[in-house]
Amino acid sequence: MPLEAYLAVSAALFTLGIVCIVSRRNILYVLMGIEMILNASSINFAAFNRFNGDGLAGRMFVVFVIILAAAEAAVALAIVLNVFHLFKSIKPSEVDLLRE
C-alpha cells in the first residue's frame, strides 16, 4: 500500500476528530475527538517512519503520543469532573467563563 493511503486515513481521522470537537454537545465527545486527532498524528508518524525514515524515531514518537494521550485523558477527565461540579453540566456551550 502506498504512503497516500495511510495519509488519507490519517487526514480522515483528523477531520473526524475536529468535527467531533467543534460540533458535539457533550464534553466527553470533545475528549474523544482529541484522542482521534492524536491517533491521526500517530498514524502519520508511523507511516512516515515506514516509508521515509530509517531507525525508530517515528515509532518512538507514537509511543510517546500514546503515553501523552493517557496522561492527557487523566487530566482532562479531572477537569471535566470540576467543570461538572462548577456548572452542573458538561455541555461545552455553557462553559463560557473565558469570555470574561
Added chain:
Amino acid sequence: MEFQLSDYNLLLAVPLIPLMGYVVQIFFGKFLPRKGDWLMTLGMFVVMCITIYMFAKAVTAHGGFFHESLAEGGPTFGWLYQSADKEASLNLVAGILYEPLGAALLMVVGVVSFFVHLFSMGYMHGDRRYHIFFANISLFTFAMLGLVLSDNILFLFIFWELMGLMSYLLIGHFSHDPGSHRITHAAAACKKAFLTTRVGDTCLLFGMAIFYYHFETFRFTELWAMAQEAVAANGGEYPAWMTVGGLFLFGGTVGKSAQFPLHIWLPDAMEGPTPVAAMIPAATLGAAGVFLLGRIFPLLSPEVLGVVIAVGAFTALFAATIGCTVNDIKGVLAYSTISQLGFMVAAIGTGGLGLIAGLYHMVTHAFFKACLFLSAGSVIHGCHHEQDMRKMGGLRKKMPITFAAMLICTLAISGMPLFSGFYSKDRILASAFESTFQMFRGANAFAIVGLACAAALTTFYMFRLIFMTFFGEPRDQHIHDHAHESPLPMTVSLLVLAAFGLFGGHVWITGGGWNPHHTWFTHMVSVETLYPGIDLNAMNMIQVSEHNAHLGHSFGLYTSIGVLSLGLFMAVQMYLRGKIDPARVTARLGEVYIAARDKYYIDEVVNATVIKGTMVLAKTQRWVDENIVDGFVLSVGRVSKGAGFLAAWFDKRIVDGLVNLVGALTQSFGSVLRLFQTGRIQQYASFAVAGGLLAAAFLILV
C-alpha cells in the same frame, strides 16, 4: 573773640530742646501735671537764654564775625551720602551757619517764642487740646530755629516745609473742637494756608533745583561765591538762567511772606488761636520768607530785584488800604502784617542800605507785631472772645496794661521816633529814595510812592484800632461791663515784648541819642558781614554816591515823619475827636471803599479762576475717566468675554468632540470585536482551524 566748639554745641541745643520737648509732650503731655505746659515753657526759657547769650557774644565781637561749622570744625551732620568718599560734592553735610543776621533773628525767635509760650499758658487755659497745642507750637519753634541756623538751602527748605505743616496744624487747632462755632472756618483756613504756601514752596524747590543744576551745591557760602564767579565770567551781568532761578526762589518768599498774590492765606490764618497768630505771621513764618531773601540776595539779578521791589511795594500799599476797612481786631493786624512784610521785601529789593533796612525791619517788626497780636489776644480774652472792634470802646480803664503795651507797639509800627519801628522804617524809605536818586527805575519810584502811602495808612489804621478799642464811649455795655484785665503770665509777656518794641530798634537810653545811623543792628549787620568775601557792588547792588545817600536820608526822614503826622492826624480827627465822620468818607469814596472792604475780590477771583478751574479740570478728568478710560476698559472686557465664549465653544465642540470621537470609535470597534469573544471553547477551536486552513490554502495556492 574766638568761637569755640562749645558754642556750636550750645547752638545745636537751641533747636534740639524744643524738638525733645515736642517728643515728650506729644506722648506724655496729657499725663504731666498742668498738661506739661511748664515743661515746654521752661525749655523755651532755656532756649531764650542761650540765644541771648550767643547774641551778646556776637554783639561784642564787633561785627566781622562769621561762623560756619564746617569751616570752624564744629558739629556737622552727614546726610545723604551718595558716594563713599565723604568729601564728594554730591554728599550733603548739614552744618550750622551763625553770622550777624542769624544771631539777631535767632535771638528774636527765641525771645518771642518764649513769651508766646508764656502767654499761651494764660490764653489757652481750658482748651481741650491744650497739650497738643503746646507740642505743636514747640515743634514749630524747632523748625524756625533750625531754619535760621541751616547752612544750606536744602535744610532751610526742609525746615521751611516743616513750618508749613506746623502752621497747618496750628491754624487748624480749633477745627478739632466740636464746641467751637467756627470749626469749619478753622478747617478751611488751615487748608487754605497750607495749599497757598505750597504754591510758593514749589517755586522755591524749582529755584533750588535750577541753582543746584548749575552750581552743584546747596551751601549758602558756596552759592554766593559761585554766583560771584558766574557773574564775573559773564562780564558783570547775571546770566539769564540766574534771573529765572532767582524769580523761582523769590516765589518761595511770596508764598511764605504772604506777598501779593499769595497773601490770601494770612488773613484766614487768624482763625487759629491768637498766640499762633503772633507766632506765625509776625515773628517766624512771615519773617522766614524775608530771611530767605537775605540769605540768597547775591543770587538775585537786578531784574529779579526789580520784581521784588514792585511786588513788595504793591503788597505794602494794597494790604494797607484793606487794613483801613477791616473791623475785626485781628484782621487789622493781619493786613498790617502783610503790609509790613511788603515793606521788608521792597526794602531788600532796593539793595545796599535797603537790604539791611529790610532785615532790620524784620527784627523790630517781629517784636512789636508779636506784642500787638498778643495784646489783641488779651483784648479778645478780656472781652470773652469778641473780636469786632465796633462792639468795643473805652477799654482803656479796664485793661490798663494791655492798653499800655498796645499803645507802645502801635507807636513803634507807626514809626514814631525813638520807638523801634522808626529806625527800620526810616531806613527803608531812605533806601527807596537814595536808590531812585542814584539810578531812576520805575520799580524804585513806585516803591517811594507806595511805601510812603502805605506808611501813612499804617499809622492811620493802627490808631483807628487803638481809638476804636480803648478810647471813646463803650459801644456794647454788656461786653464792657464784663471786660477784665488778663492774668499775670499774659500781661508779663505783653510788657516785656512792649519793652522790646520800644528798645528793640535802638537802645537810646544807654547813649548814642536817637540818631538812626548808629543802631545795634547796623553796627552788627552790614553787607560786608552778611556775605564775607563777596563783592556785591560788582554784582547786583546799586552803588550810591555820598551826595545821593545824604539826600536820600534826609528825604526818608522827612517823609517818614510827615506820613506819620498825616496818618495820626487823620485818625485823631476821624475816630478820637469825631470831626470827620467816617461814614461820610466811605460814602464819598464809594466803589473804592467797597472794593477795599471786600479785599479787592482777590478771594473771589481766586475762587473763580484757580479753584473753579481746578474743579472744572477735575470734573473733566472724571468724565474722561468714567466715559473714555472706563469705556475702553469695559470694551476690552466685553471683547475678552466674546473671545472667551468663542474659545469655550471651540473647546466644547471641536476639541472635546475630537476626544469623544476617538473614544466612541474605540468603543464601537470594541463592541464589534466583543461579538467574537463568546468564551465558547468550540467556537475558538473552529476559528483556529479555519485560520489554519486559510493559512494552508494560502501556502498551497499562492
